[in-house]
Amino acid sequence: MQTARDLKEYKGELKSALNNEFLREAMDKFAVAYRASREKAFAGMDLETLVREVAQGKDQAMARMDELFAQFKKNAEALGVTVHLAKTAREANEIIGQIAQKAGVKRLVKSKSMTAEETHLNHHLEALDMQVTETDLGEWIIQLRHEGPTHMVMPAIHLSRYQVADLFSDVTGAKQDSDIQKLVKVARRELRAKYVEADMGISGGNFAIAETGTLAICTNEGNARLVTTLPRVHVALVGLDKLTPTITDALRVIKLLPRNATGQAITSYVSWISGPGECQASENGKKEMHVVFLDNGRSALAKDPLFSQVLRCVRCGACANVCPVYRLVGGHQLGHIYIGAIGLILTYFYHGREKAKNLVQNCINCGACKANCIAGIDLPRLIKEVFARIQDEEGHPLQSALLAQVLKSRKLFHTLLRTAKSVQRPVTGGTPYLRHLPMIFAKDQGFRALPAIAEVPFRDRFAAIKPKVASPKLRVALFSGCVQDFVYPEQAEAAIKILAKHNVAVEFPMDQSCCGLPVQMMGERESSRSVAAQNVAAFEPAGCDYILTLCASCASHLKHAYPEILGKDPKLAVKVQQFADRVIDFSSFVHDVLGVTPAEFAADGKKTTYHSPCHLCRGMGVTKAPRELIGVGGMEYLASEEEDVCCGFGGTYSMKFPELSAELLKKKLANAEKTGAELLVTDCPGCIMQLRGGLESRGSALQVRHLAEALAARMK
Amino acid sequence: MSDTKRLVDLFTEKAKLVSAFVEQVKSMDEAYAYTLDVCDKKDACQLLMSGCESELSKSADALCDTKPAKIIAAPGLDAAASAALGGLCLERGVHFITQDMRKHLGGIDIGFTKAQAGIAETGTLVLNSKSEELRLATMICEVHVCVVRAADIRETSYDMEPVLRAMSKDAPAYVAFVTGASRTADIERVLAIGVHGPLELHILILED
Numbered sequence: 046m047q048t049a050r051d052l053k054e055y056k057g058e059l060k061s062a063l064n065n066e067f068l069r070e071a072m073d074k075f076a077v078a079y080r081a082s083r084e085k086a087f088a089g090m091d092l093e094t095l096v097r098e099v100a101q102g103k104d105q106a107m108a109r110m111d112e113l114f115a116q117f118k119k120n121a122e123a124l125g126v127t128v129h130l131a132k133t134a135r136e137a138n139e140i141i142g143q144i145a146q147k148a149g150v151k152r153l154v155k156s157k158s159m160t161a162e163e164t165h166l167n168h169h170l171e172a173l174d175m176q177v178t179e180t181d182l183g184e185w186i187i188q189l190r191h192e193g194p195t196h197m198v199m200p201a202i203h204l205s206r207y208q209v210a211d212l213f214s215d216v217t218g219a220k221q222d223s224d225i226q227k228l229v230k231v232a233r234r235e236l237r238a239k240y241v242e243a244d245m246g247i248s249g250g251n252f253a254i255a256e257t258g259t260l261a262i263c264t265n266e267g268n269a270r271l272v273t274t275l276p277r278v279h280v281a282l283v284g285l286d287k288l289t290p291t292i293t294d295a296l297r298v299i300k301l302l303p304r305n306a307t308g309q310a311i312t313s314y315v316s317w318i319s320g321p322g323e324c325q326a327s328e329n330g331k332k333e334m335h336v337v338f339l340d341n342g343r344s345a346l347a348k349d350p351l352f353s354q355v356l357r358c359v360r361c362g363a364c365a366n367v368c369p370v371y372r373l374v375g376g377h378q379l380g381h382i383y384i385g386a387i388g389l390i391l392t393y394f395y396h397g398r399e400k401a402k403n404l405v406q407n408c409i410n411c412g413a414c415k416a417n418c419i420a421g422i423d424l425p426r427l428i429k430e431v432f433a434r435i436q437d438e439e440g441h442p443l444q445s446a447l448l449a450q451v452l453k454s455r456k457l458f459h460t461l462l463r464t465a466k467s468v469q470r471p472v473t474g475g476t477p478y479l480r481h482l483p484m485i486f487a488k489d490q491g492f493r494a495l496p497a498i499a500e501v502p503f504r505d506r507f508a509a510i511k512p513k514v515a516s517p518k519l520r521v522a523l524f525s526g527c528v529q530d531f532v533y534p535e536q537a538e539a540a541i542k543i544l545a546k547h548n549v550a551v552e553f554p555m556d557q558s559c560c561g562l563p564v565q566m567m568g569e570r571e572s573s574r575s576v577a578a579q580n581v582a583a584f585e586p587a588g589c590d591y592i593l594t595l596c597a598s599c600a601s602h603l604k605h606a607y608p609e610i611l612g613k614d615p616k617l618a619v620k621v622q623q624f625a626d627r628v629i630d631f632s633s634f635v636h637d638v639l640g641v642t643p644a645e646f647a648a649d650g651k652k653t654t655y656h657s658p659c660h661l662c663r664g665m666g667v668t669k670a671p672r673e674l675i676g677v678g679g680m681e682y683l684a685s686e687e688e689d690v691c692c693g694f695g696g697t698y699s700m701k702f703p704e705l706s707a708e709l710l711k712k713k714l715a716n717a718e719k720t721g722a723e724l725l726v727t728d729c730p731g732c733i734m735q736l737r738g739g740l741e742s743r744g745s746a747l748q749v750r751h752l753a754e755a756l757a758a759r760m761k
Numbered sequence: 762m763s764d765t766k767r768l769v770d771l772f773t774e775k776a777k778l779v780s781a782f783v784e785q786v787k788s789m790d791e792a793y794a795y796t797l798d799v800c801d802k803k804d805a806c807q808l809l810m811s812g813c814e815s816e817l818s819k820s821a822d823a824l825c826d827t828k829p830a831k832i833i834a835a836p837g838l839d840a841a842a843s844a845a846l847g848g849l850c851l852e853r854g855v856h857f858i859t860q861d862m863r864k865h866l867g868g869i870d871i872g873f874t875k876a877q878a879g880i881a882e883t884g885t886l887v888l889n890s891k892s893e894e895l896r897l898a899t900m901i902c903e904v905h906v907c908v909v910r911a912a913d914i915r916e917t918s919y920d921m922e923p924v925l926r927a928m929s930k931d932a933p934a935y936v937a938f939v940t941g942a943s944r945t946a947d948i949e950r951v952l953a954i955g956v957h958g959p960l961e962l963h964i965l966i967l968e969d
Contacts, residue, residue, distance in 0.1 A: 074950075181947070200947070225953055267957045
């Protein structure tokens with residue numbers, strides 16, 4: 046639950062979460078174990094195709110939401126179900142409250158329903174003097190603690206067995222052992238008594254199947270079976286997004302949902318309920334059954350060209366499981382009711398700006414959620430979009446608006462960088478790092494040394510090193526990105542050396558500017574759009590074979606985000622697509638296009654480990670080429686643990702949330718050092734800034750190089 | 762290898778992965794005998810597993826007293842099958858019931874059922890649970906013994922779709938996919954079996 050009033054308070058909560066040792070350890074173990082079990086669960090399956098099918102199926106269904114609702118209602122009512130539609134959360138609660146009052150209900154048992162959490166149904170029913178008991182073990186625990194969930198599948202993952210034992214001791218009035226198996230049995234007994242007393246059962250639903258009027262529910266504990274069987278009234282509360290055309294559509298999702306949620310091939314129980322059956326607890330021997338659909342913005346979302354995809358979400362929780370930030374701070378800090386990446390988005394729509402405004406800033410944009418989403422939701426993009434909307438609604442902070450203005454003018458931006466260079470000497474002390482930053486810039490940045498601006502930027506060096514190629518085999522236009530242009534020009538120079546040797550003609554369009562990712566991250570859409578258009582104009586895409594960049598973040602932004610940002614502008618649509626189609630990252634270009642061979646390099650067998658940049662491995666889908674190039678270049682590749690987990694840079698993220706950035710970096714560097722390597726290579730200058738800065742401030746001997754530098758240094 | 766044999770093997774492998782006990786039987790009589798053996802081997806105080814040994818609140822504790830002796834519940838069997846299993850129970854001194862599950866919500870020892878089908882790729886039983894008695898029996902029992910015919914095992918959930926659709930259209934309908942015993946990992950992600958439903962699932966594959 047979000048209670049922080051501003052970013053400062055929110056950061057305070059993050060800090061205390063970081064200091065919660067039990068949480069940190071539990072989350073770490075979970076992150077590692079989840080990854081392994083997911084991989085095992087999907088072994089041998091064509092996941093990409095299955096994800097596409099789920100996404101398409103859900104999109105088609107959501108486009109027909111009204112029709113499916115009418116079909117479900119007709120079919121379910123023919124079976125004796127009463128079907129309700131609630132426009133708002135309050136309306137849903139009132140409908141359910143009235144059903145309960147009319148049926149003379151005093152005690153209710155509930156199986157898990159995120160939708161009921163969304164509407165705060167329990168509070169409403171309790172205010173009507175009814176007793177509601179959650180029967181899902183985790184939900185019961187957090188209900189007893191008066192807390193919100195910290196995970197959509199494992200709501201009490203933040204608690205230890207000792208905390209649960211204390212809680213159960215209070216509940217039973219008898220001292221309970223902390224043995225988990227025993228605690229589970231205590232819950233079994235205590236909750237069994239609740240089922241016996243209950244007059245009404247409330248469930249959620251994973252699918253409301255229109256063709257048959259069937260409600261399908263997946264559970265592991267089996268509590269939904271008891272909730273829907275024992276009491277004389279059954280009410281299911283489901284979002285309109287659960288409308289599913291056919292049984293086939295449901296089976297398709299069931300193939301993926303449990304695998305992605307917990308690594309299970311299927312949940313222990315899937316119940317398919319079509320109409321109210323016999324019920325001996327009822328006077329007439331028949332169950333009273335209601336399905337309440339909640340809109341709460343869903344039908345409008347279904348029509349939104351961008352956000353309709355959030356309705357694909359099947360609530361598996363994987364976007365939290367793989368989120369490096371969730372791993373550090375847990376679900377109370379990364380969601381309100383809905384947790385994880387999807388939670389950051391849904392909170393804005395279902396619970397409002399106040400609850401969402403701090404949360405949405407806490408995305409490092411590593412793309413792990415998107416890569417693991419079985420519904421193919423572009424979560425990082427939607428999070429950025431929500432952030433941008435909130436800024437539009439509330440006003441842009443000065444810092445962000447200033448950067449946006451500066452970036453819009455390349456000349457102003459570059460002039461500022463050059464000015465910074467000429468005045469930085471007092472803070473560099475002649476080293477390549479900013480040693481003595483005034484406190485206002487250096488707050489909480491002690492975990493890494495920040496680099497100085499280079500003496501001569503790449504753009505001023507290019508004329509002298511431009512390869513002279515008479516009959517080039519390829520024409521490449523280089524996109525350097527700000528960091529290689531003004532901080533690490535030697536990386537781009539190294540690449541030029543390799544290209545020249547391979548008879549590649551290189552152009553460096555001087556009007557190129559920042560790719561725009563930083564302003565996109567800060568929610569400055571207008572500025573982001575403006576620089577994108579400037580860059581497309583600076584490069585005449587039809588005149589070159591490839592647009593090469595050595596920066597993974599620039600690469601994925603240019604290739605995937607540009608068409609989204611500019612593609613709807615009829616004047617730019619063609620050019621931007623041509624531009625995006627030509628964008629290639631360094632490793633793929635050298636490995637796949639040039640096809641460099643070991644014979645070209647003087648092997649030294651240097652022990653080398655690799656950091657896989659988020660925007661390369663997930664953003665560009667490139668994983669093999671860079672690792673193979675290490676071997677081709679004559680170095681010995683030592684794999685490190687969690688190579689594809691974010692280094693904590695995230696551009697402006699590391700300035701906004703330095704404590705979290707520092708923790709991610711610490712883990713990353715520890716894993717790299719553990720390999721015993723002398724050299725750490727990667728192919729993103731942003732990551733290099735983070736990694737090198739971190740090693741410098743730890744005083745580590747491990748060297749960091751861009752893969753281009755490592756290869757160029759060994760070229761014969 | 763015949764297709765049935767391949768599917769039986771796959772079903773067995775997948776069901777065992779989720780801690781189900783899987784045996785093959787040649788006849789229903791063999792299935793009944795197996796069930797009684799499981800019942801005999803169960804601890805004398807069956808409820809030991811279920812939490813009655815713990816210090817409980819008064820209302821939960823009261824429920825523990827509602828159980829007289831070992832009970833096997835088998836709603837949904839035809840008369841002949843019921844007589845056969847019931848007779849065996851009588852011989853072994855086990856209480857045999859086919860209805861009134863609501864009088865035994867404190868728990869019964871064994872729920873005995875016949876599944877309509879099985880899904881090999883996940884080791885899943887497809888159980889027509891339209892009958893409230895049957896649904897309850899499979900939830901309040903400590904051990905669920907379920908017979909499935911080898912010939913009724915299909916490879917994937919998609920293969921099961923016509924069966925599921927037909928059952929769902931025979932409304933009001935309640936169909937259950939059952940895969941392993943009731944489980945949770947809600948405390949520290951540690952797997953615990955039997956949070957609400959059976960502590961054990963025994964699957965008996967009936968050869969043709």
